[in-house]
Amino acid sequence: MIQLDNVTIHVRGRDILRHCTTTIEPATITHLTGVNGSGKTTLIRAIAGIQRYSGSILFDGVDAARVRPLLYVCFDDAAVFPFLSGYENIRMLLGRTIPRVTIATAAPSVAGHSLLRLPARKLSHGQRKRLHLVAALLSGARYLILDEALNGVDAPTVGEVGDALLRRARESTVLITGHHDDSYAKLSTRRLALAGGTISAGVDA
Numbered sequence: 001m002i003q004l005d006n007v008t009i010h011v012r013g014r015d016i017l018r019h020c021t022t023t024i025e026p027a028t029i030t031h032l033t034g035v036n037g038s039g040k041t042t043l044i045r046a047i048a049g050i051q052r053y054s055g056s057i058l059f060d061g062v063d064a065a066r067v068r069p070l071l072y073v074c075f076d077d078a079a080v081f082p083f084l085s086g087y088e089n090i091r092m093l094l095g096r097t098i099p100r101v102t103i104a105t106a107a108p109s110v111a112g113h114s115l116l117r118l119p120a121r122k123l124s125h126g127q128r129k130r131l132h133l134v135a136a137l138l139s140g141a142r143y144l145i146l147d148e149a150l151n152g153v154d155a156p157t158v159g160e161v162g163d164a165l166l167r168r169a170r171e172s173t174v175l176i177t178g179h180h181d182d183s184y185a186k187l188s189t190r191r192l193a194l195a196g197g198t199i200s201a202g203v204d205a
Helices: 040-049 085-093 100-104 125-138 154-170 182-187
Strands: 002-011 016-025 029-033 054-059 071-074 143-146 173-177 190-195
Touching: 002 040, 002 071, 029 071, 029 182, 040 071, 054 100, 071 125, 071 190, 085 100, 085 125, 100 125, 125 143, 125 154, 154 173, 154 182, 182 190
Parallel strands: 029 173, 029 190, 071 143, 143 173
Antiparallel strands: 002 016, 002 054
16 A cells, blocks of 8 residues: 655645645556646656655555565656667566566557557557557556556546556555546556645545
């Protein structure tokens, strides 16, 4: 689980988050919803350990520095190596060699061979995001954080993404962000709302 206690973030003299306290439970897919600019990505950066904050963020009782190899974070910008193929990008994202067949069968309707064989410079933002999603599913991370998780994922594919994330959630704590809509409601098992710099109590999705 990931525990936030009294997390406050100031950026350029402005309060982005104020005294946020919540627990992101294991064996669930928690959906953090909020409008653009509400602070979702800023909070993810804090959880990832790359955004200054006051308060406490603990991963099963320890700080981010001690669980770094067990934490996989995918940001919405979906940075890639433009001249490497999708296969090669996923290997670079994970830092290890993985057979093509393992990558191609991880979530074939999200990123099949026809996409994975292309150099990343030929992919749209949504297709690049799919590479990151496949890497996240293959990561084996104990803590899986996906910013704007469904960007680039077609509606018919949401079910496969949900099934894959639910399998990961059996052994992981999974947090996804995105605007609240039916797709996220179907994907998640728990929901938190971020508004006015604070997080509301979670409700079952």
